[in-house]
Amino acid sequence: MKTFYDYYHNQVKLSFDSHPFSEYPKHVWVICRFGKQWLLTKHKDRGLEFPGGKVEDGETPDEAAVREVMEETGGEVSELTYIGQYFVEGRGGTIIKNIYFARASTLYARQHYFETNGPMLLDALPSNIKKDRRYSFMMKDGVLPFSLRQIDVMNLNGTSQS
Template sequence: MKTFYDYYNNKIQLSFDDQPFNPEPKHVWVICRYRNKWLLTKHKNRGLEFPGGKVETNETPKQAAIREVQEETGGEVEGIQYIGQYFVTGKREKLAKNIYFAKVSAIQKQDSYFETDGPVLIDQLPSNIKCNETYSFIMKDDVLTHSLDYITKVIEPMYS
């Protein structure tokens, strides 16, 4: 388990074990790839980020992750894998969020992308993302750094 602090100085605990903080988390975050590019969405208030959101009633976290990718990017998920969970101890609330890695097979144009402006494809995430105002605070803590490392070392070799 890794412990660190996020952009707003909230305590974060991150683990790549199977749902160590909550077996029924109410939030998901999905790191997406489409044709060897990163698939993000542009949140109307926060900036560029990977898709994610709340788990709805009668929905599993995995189903929520697939739905959030579709709603926020128009992406059709062809494969999705749970990679970890993190727990945020905030000033007002505490929450557990599952992290997934998704391969997207197609992106469909939509009339609405809900609270986002739709899909954004980039070749490479910037090395200075923590200082880059274009990106959401969600992208600026070590959850992203550790998750990308995990994907590179554990997930991608499984597809090779």
């Protein structure tokens, strides 16, 4: 288990074990690829980030991950792999979030991308992402680099992380 502090100085506990904090977390985050590119979304307030969100009533976290990628990017998930889970006790309460790696096989143009401005494809993630104002706070703590390393360890990416 990894322990560190997020962008807002809340303690984060990150594990790549199977559901260490909850079997049914209420949030998901999906590190996504489309072909050889990273598939992100541009949140209207937070900036560039990987898709994710809340698990709705009656759906599993896996189903929520697939739905969030479609809603926020128009990406149709063809492969979805659980990577890990993290726990944050913050001012707004406790958040437990599943982390997934996904591949999208198709990108569909959508009339509405919900709270985002739609997909953003990148050949590489910037090395200075923590200081880059275009990126969401969710991209700036230890969850992303540790998860990218785990994706490489699991041999899911098929390419280097940058």
